[in-house]
Amino acid sequence: MATLHPFTGKVLDETALQLGEGPTYDAATDTAWWFNILGKELHELHLASGRKSVHKLPFIASVLAKVDDDRQLIASENGLFLRQIATGELTLHTDFEPGKPANRSNDGRVHASGALWIGTMGKSAEDGAGGIYHVANGTVTTLFDNISIPNSICFSPDGAIAYYTDTRVNKLMRVAVDPSTGLPTGKPSVLVDASDDDAGIDGSVCDKNGDIWNAKWGAGRVARYNANGQLLEQYAVPGLQTTCPAFIGKAANRLLVTSAFDGTADAGLSPDTMQGATFDLGIDVNGVHDFAYRLA
Numbered sequence: 290m291a292t293l294h295p296f297t298g299k300v301l302d303e304t305a306l307q308l309g310e311g312p313t314y315d316a317a318t319d320t321a322w323w324f325n326i327l328g329k330e331l332h333e334l335h336l337a338s339g340r341k342s343v344h345k346l347p348f349i350a351s352v353l354a355k356v357d358d359d360r361q362l363i364a365s366e367n368g369l370f371l372r373q374i375a376t377g378e379l380t381l382h383t384d385f386e387p388g389k390p391a392n393r394s395n396d397g398r399v400h401a402s403g404a405l406w407i408g409t410m411g412k413s414a415e416d417g418a419g420g421i422y423h424v425a426n427g428t429v430t431t432l433f434d435n436i437s438i439p440n441s442i443c444f445s446p447d448g449a450i451a452y453y454t455d456t457r458v459n460k461l462m463r464v465a466v467d468p469s470t471g472l473p474t475g476k477p478s479v480l481v482d483a484s485d486d487d488a489g490i491d492g493s494v495c496d497k498n499g500d501i502w503n504a505k506w507g508a509g510r511v512a513r514y515n516a517n518g519q520l521l522e523q524y525a526v527p528g529l530q531t532t533c534p535a536f537i538g539k540a541a542n543r544l545l546v547t548s549a550f551d552g553t554a555d556a557g558l559s560p561d562t563m564q565g566a567t568f569d570l571g572i573d574v575n576g577v578h579d580f581a582y583r584l585a
Contacts, residue, residue, distance in 0.1 A: 293523045298571025305565035309547035311351045312535035313579045321537050323547050326351050344377055352397035354582040362582040364407050366393035383427040396440040396492055400471030401448035403583025408439025426585045441493040456489045480518040492533025497575045504531040527563040536576025544570040
């Protein structure tokens, strides 16, 4: 069993979120962004100053990607929207799953090619209701269907491997992709089989070494796997429902971790400031900043 390191970090933001998710970081402005999915909120934190803003959204949203200095891309229950950073104005870019109003977006990430991988799920997490899609400049390609809870979408540093999971199945999958497009070139295979583990495979990021940092839902920890699926280390997080990590800091050498208080009552815990808070793991990492979504 890999070593479980005690939490030595800090609370970046003590706001208790029902479902904190989808963190990302913009190095140009030294700003971390993440969502309170069920609360329809986008949270913004300037790291150097600690200045915090919360932006109300008209829909459930879960993934944010930089487009340029003025715009962001938001994945939501109603499709992909371009957001003006200065004003918050939203413009529909494309509807990646039309005709499924009972679904919402969940986990997603931009590949080095500038294409987005985005996962969807039923709003009540119905079995097999969602899928995973590839979106390049508004063109949508279905990658995988019959997905219940898509998570762990991330890519190897050379852009040749994609990772993802259906948390309900709890197997971390690996698939070869074209580094120039982010489209699969082979069939998926199981990298980590955690189907007998009580902890759910939630959000992940991949560092410069090719190691995968995975948030463990229901276990209050982040696990680090190598590219062969070997569990190397684990790090405790005060929030039991750990949801997703993101590399932050100008050198991408810190790890932000979101969490949720959703479901903690069932675990016998009160939704306090540690459940649903946002954390800095307090360790040095060799991370990679997220890529921008590319518009032609």
